[in-house]
Amino acid sequence: MPQTLNPATLLIALFVLAGLLVAQPARAQGAGSISGQLILIEDGAALKDPDEFRQAVVYFEPGAGAFVEATAEPLIMTTRRRQFEPRVLVVTAGTEVIFPNEDPILHNVFSTSANNAFDLGLYGRSEGKIHRFDQPGLVRVFCNVHPAMSAHIVVLDTPHFVVPDGDGRFTLSGLPPGPGRLTLWHERAEPMQLEQTIADRRIDIGITELQLTVRQLGQQRERVRRPVRRGRY
Numbered sequence: 325m326p327q328t329l330n331p332a333t334l335l336i337a338l339f340v341l342a343g344l345l346v347a348q349p350a351r352a353q354g355a356g357s358i359s360g361q362l363i364l365i366e367d368g369a370a371l372k373d374p375d376e377f378r379q380a381v382v383y384f385e386p387g388a389g390a391f392v393e394a395t396a397e398p399l400i401m402t403t404r405r406r407q408f409e410p411r412v413l414v415v416t417a418g419t420e421v422i423f424p425n426e427d428p429i430l431h432n433v434f435s436t437s438a439n440n441a442f443d444l445g446l447y448g449r450s451e452g453k454i455h456r457f458d459q460p461g462l463v464r465v466f467c468n469v470h471p472a473m474s475a476h477i478v479v480l481d482t483p484h485f486v487v488p489d490g491d492g493r494f495t496l497s498g499l500p501p502g503p504g505r506l507t508l509w510h511e512r513a514e515p516m517q518l519e520q521t522i523a524d525r526r527i528d529i530g531i532t533e534l535q536l537t538v539r540q541l542g543q544q545r546e547r548v549r550r551p552v553r554r555g556r557y
């Protein structure tokens with residue numbers, strides 16, 4: 325006897341399927357891309373230091389949401405020579421970060437940032453302690469022994485992010501079609517946000533300038549900074 329599908333069962337199955345599709349943002353990759361160049365301005369001049377661009381990130385958040393997966397292996401932020409290294413770490417939500425201490429002195433790692441506050445306590449040279457960053461947002465990281473130590477962990481709910489190259493150039497590809505928001509972020513600047521609608525083509529947004537208004541913490545950088553001339557005396 326041929327099996328017939330009850331229309332009611334079929335309807336329920338369709339509803340369940342639709343529910344699954346709506347419940348989770350699409351994992352789909354598109355053919356759209358955005359590229360451009362970031363220029364960092366400090367005291368009226370463009371910085372040429374490739375290191376500065378490593379403290380930046382460009383990311384795209386699709387308006388429809390994005391499927392985001394935690395990195396399988398924990399990422400690493402080390403305390404070395406009384407500094408956090410790297411000073412900026414970009415992770416997707418749910419990713420674990422290990423904080424090894426490579427110095428022969430005690431360090432602490434803590435943050436009071438909203439939704440991501442933590443305190444790993446005081447510890448000496450070791451493999452370090454671990455913390456999982458579940459909530460998207462900006463996490464400012466400090467050591468309560470050394471006030472000059474600071475770092476940022478940028479926790480994203482989008483997989484579409486890139487750190488610019490040494491010239492500030494960046495390309496985000498595989499973007500899904502539709503509206504969304506592009507953010508250009510640097511640890512010492514107000515972030516720049518641009519609404520962008522992605523289609524299956526390349527978009528070049530050209531040059532974007534970020535004004536670095538926040539001074540670098542830490543003495544190492546102050547030592548190499550040239551004194552400002554205030555006239556002849």
Ligand SMILES: [Cu+2]
Pocket residue numbers: 406430431432467468469470473
């Ligand atoms: Cu410290």
